[in-house]
Amino acid sequence: MDYMEIDRANGRAMDEMREVALTREVLKHALGSCLVEFGDTRVLCAATIEEGVPGWRRASRAGWVTAEYAMLPASTGRRVPRERASRKGRSMEIERLIGRSLRTVTNLRALGEYTVTVDCDVIQADGGTRTAAVTGAWVALHDALMAWVEAGKIARLPLTGQVAAVSMGVVDGCELLDLDYREDSRAEVDMNLVATDTGEIVEIQGTGERTPFDRQRLGRLLDMGDKGIEKLIGLQNQVTAFRDED
Amino acid sequence: MDYMEIDRANGRAMDEMREVALTREVLKHALGSCLVEFGDTRVLCAATIEEGVPGWRRASRAGWVTAEYAMLPASTGRRVPRERASRKGRSMEIERLIGRSLRTVTNLRALGEYTVTVDCDVIQADGGTRTAAVTGAWVALHDALMAWVEAGKIARLPLTGQVAAVSMGVVDGCELLDLDYREDSRAEVDMNLVATDTGEIVEIQGTGERTPFDRQRLGRLLDMGDKGIEKLIGLQNQVTAFRDED
Amino acid sequence: MDYMEIDRANGRAMDEMREVALTREVLKHALGSCLVEFGDTRVLCAATIEEGVPGWRRASRAGWVTAEYAMLPASTGRRVPRERASRKGRSMEIERLIGRSLRTVTNLRALGEYTVTVDCDVIQADGGTRTAAVTGAWVALHDALMAWVEAGKIARLPLTGQVAAVSMGVVDGCELLDLDYREDSRAEVDMNLVATDTGEIVEIQGTGERTPFDRQRLGRLLDMGDKGIEKLIGLQNQVTAFRDED
Amino acid sequence: MDYMEIDRANGRAMDEMREVALTREVLKHALGSCLVEFGDTRVLCAATIEEGVPGWRRASRAGWVTAEYAMLPASTGRRVPRERASRKGRSMEIERLIGRSLRTVTNLRALGEYTVTVDCDVIQADGGTRTAAVTGAWVALHDALMAWVEAGKIARLPLTGQVAAVSMGVVDGCELLDLDYREDSRAEVDMNLVATDTGEIVEIQGTGERTPFDRQRLGRLLDMGDKGIEKLIGLQNQVTAFRDED
Amino acid sequence: MDYMEIDRANGRAMDEMREVALTREVLKHALGSCLVEFGDTRVLCAATIEEGVPGWRRASRAGWVTAEYAMLPASTGRRVPRERASRKGRSMEIERLIGRSLRTVTNLRALGEYTVTVDCDVIQADGGTRTAAVTGAWVALHDALMAWVEAGKIARLPLTGQVAAVSMGVVDGCELLDLDYREDSRAEVDMNLVATDTGEIVEIQGTGERTPFDRQRLGRLLDMGDKGIEKLIGLQNQVTAFRDED
């Protein structure tokens, strides 16, 4: 089969990521913070650490890592109301995804009875906010844990690896990496891949609500995803020098 | 690699589904209803149709299919409180999944300006409640739409196919189909597959929170899933004679 | 005065109950469970026991019995929304009634510091859901307490008697026992009687919103109610052998 | 059987009501208002009329009468929190009772498409707040409707009769009329009677949570209740001259 | 500049307060209570004392004084719904203002670990409910603390002074003291002054949403306010004899 192609903004190739930037230490009060940009998508990730763990975790003597996700009302083209009296299922799905992803690479026993909360606030949205959030949240988590080590609260960095995320999808029959909002809103297939620095899958979520897809297409989309993950892992390493810490 | 094996309840093979039963017409008032059983997991699915569509759908002149999911408090070993003031992210994820799955095989334009709500209430939980729910919900949806055709409200059945779901996972390194609660609660990898009667993927959700997994394992789990889907599609057809309707 | 008569479904007499069925052990995880049927009305009652009592009961050193009541959305002819953000007064009244009724025949001191919750979920509604719920809830409570005795948690069954409930009403001037939905929805007088196995009144609730009634009518309705209660108490005894336990 | 007697505050007889006072026109803005006092129990009842009816009443072309009930935090010995995020079942039961009672004597068709809301705010509580509320609410309702007639909004007073309420109970085996808080809090049987000026029963609610009761006791309690109702109906008439209006 | 004048109800002068009345001991159960009237504005203030302080105050070993403010639905010309699921910003501002004002003149250390709650319920509203509430709340607070001293719970009255409040505003260019509702609703400038018995400012809130104002006008309005405060302080002293206690 011939791979189909469509025109993408800025002449991007089908399997090319947008410009990605990870800026650390953007907040004075947070232990760890990172402004992550995937093109025009900008998410502010901030990690704070509190003593103790949620009630249901207490028996475990281990720590906990959780995440919150929200969009600023003016982050999108049409103002989104704040989630107050009731939560949106979408936001809850995303914050659960971020939390699971971060816990996969955290040694909760080594962390000890602390709770790390990583707040991911979308400043500007242009598709891929959840994948940007996972990628930036790892940097904020890393920096907060590093600060905790430096403060002598824990003996060593309780991170077993890196985790990053990227989206893939199908638009007009064409398989794409890292969709922007215009692409995402008319995609037939929509997929998110969270993976570690060893290339293993932490989370895969794919939906073909408009067009179910077969195993071959799944394979090609994952190949693309692997490329994106590799690039993001490299960037994380560049700003944190995580691998050099080992 | 040698496939690993563990002992399963009732001597089930690794890639064998539990006993599945689909019982139709279990409720007097609902247009369509189905009690679905995957082993000890029992979910009551009921479809009702109301005039009109949600506000944001109105411009489309098409119909809408949505789902609600809840567990009866006594459905599990430890009583689960009802979700009242606040919803659980897990339940909202599941009802969004059921809704998307059903819409994939529904021709919303042919349905016209009606809203179908499929309520999936877990009477007894033993793992796989969401996959059982999708599978039973399709039967309830089918029957409700059939009743609507018979009532002359719509000209023909607005269903383009069948949809069913099954879970796969990894326990002690062993790949399994259709996990029960005991297996599910200690799985390293947890995956759900929703697919159509043509074998195409509608939704894939896999998480390796405890143990990330590679592409080979993903492939083997999906092979198992295909087997399960095929069996469920067959059973749905048996009770509804959907394919004979064509 | 001549007693007036109307035609009832299935040729029922004015003072005749519908078919009543009490099916025990319908749920795997609940300590006690009972599916109660009053004609087409079906309520699933499940009793679970948890350690401890609500804060305001703590000083008493005694136990607590409470109930929750909910209707499945598809249990009625017109889908009823789940009670989430706000509760309905009707449901709260019913669950308070069930709780009071069960406590009347429970020795809370002998129970000790445990809380029994009896969940009454209406699977199908055709009038009399609250009276069916009280009647079935007693069976679920009995079985849960029995299991607690068998588990050695309490020395003996802390039940001092049985409790059952039935409805009476006036339709087109005609006095009726155990109204179904069609009758109930146009009743001039609507009454519920909860009574013990010794025939004493635990609770009487009568409302003549459309037509106030006099003492003579109250007397005749209570006579009918006594007949219904007697039958229900007999059935409870048949399935639980409670009186033989003494 | 010998009637038993206990000592009551102020040397009250067993079947004697407390001092009752009905003061009209206590609020400047409300169409109708009444401060009702049953001994130390004081409830401020205020009726307001708004155009239109609730959505579900619209097809009927008739009006609606509803009530709200609340206790001021300092109305009792121990401060009661305001009901904000969640309602108490008790309050909802009471406001439903008041609403039903008032509607029994209102000709909703003659009222036309208006909604009357009677707010019953307990200024001071000493037992019997719900029966005082029903009794005073009728006066407020009467006055508001009268004002509506005078304003030419409706042709004639759409009231078909009067309605009042009183409590009865059993304390230490002794049957009492109009219990104060000290009596009510240790009553074995607790009963409320709402009745019309013709002596017919609008509502009876009796509960023997601590001690079930028999038909003879029910009869004697209702005899007492009739006496109380008669007195209250007389007082209502005295302040409103309702019967003279006929 | 010539001072402008407008016609006020009852021929009041521009800098004249309405009739003010402070009636103590209006509630049987509250430790301290005061019905405050500023013309037709009537607010019932009741102070109750509970053991302990809010969690965030615990380390301080000092007490706490807080207030709640609500309007009865029928207190205004157009029925106001009760604040249940969501609070109004206006009410929260007012109760925060009352609390701060009372705390300014309370020695929280001398109070010890008790929480005083002053409930201010508006029975009838005609402008100036918040200033009436502050003024009456101080009397209720005084009486509750006095009762606490008499009960031997605290050694001496932990009040360092008196606090009262009054409103000022500009209507049609004319500067007014103590605005009633008709004046308030069309005021260009709206100001509230809370001050102590020594004439010092506890709180000043002024808003010129319709017409910003200059420093000269602010000065003249404060001069008027001082006059009002002096009168209110005098009345408080008259009913409580606070200054004689010293």
Place this chain on the structure above:
Amino acid sequence: MDYMEIDRANGRAMDEMREVALTREVLKHALGSCLVEFGDTRVLCAATIEEGVPGWRRASRAGWVTAEYAMLPASTGRRVPRERASRKGRSMEIERLIGRSLRTVTNLRALGEYTVTVDCDVIQADGGTRTAAVTGAWVALHDALMAWVEAGKIARLPLTGQVAAVSMGVVDGCELLDLDYREDSRAEVDMNLVATDTGEIVEIQGTGERTPFDRQRLGRLLDMGDKGIEKLIGLQNQVTAFRDED
């Protein structure tokens, strides 16, 4: 009296503002946006315009300007939970203040039936977030209205002036302008001044919860405030050239 002095961070004078920066056009999707910085306090202000006005404004045929205020959880030293189920009184006070301030300088009739919402999200908090928010919100409002003019939606800029805000306070007896968090948290007197470009007062809020203050001190604090307002008005003009538009 000798003015007292304390040491301030960065050697600031008592009546000197922190570094102020106003950066426009920081968000791609918002019609108007401004990142405002008062030292380390950073607030992101974004204005969006929607068709129509709130229901209660409809009769007026005029537009509406409103504001929302929130703090990002990691904006402060100790993580602040998001306001979801319940709002904080403080936040509601602040957003009401911002809305009133902006409306004072907006010609709502000239705006026409549009609603402008200015979201003020605190990225980093170091005292004075509400005054920074008012100051930045005006710039965002200006830019959004300007865009609306350019889009031909309204004929001319419906702004009648500028509005800015600054805080003053007393710390250790010393009067200060523009308090940072360290100063604010131990201030005896805390005041906020909102004023226009003509120097008139739009809003004054002063509280002496710990130490009531006299008229002389009020005067000196307002003098300081005037200096701050003048500087902020100048900066707003510099970035928007508002006065040149006239």
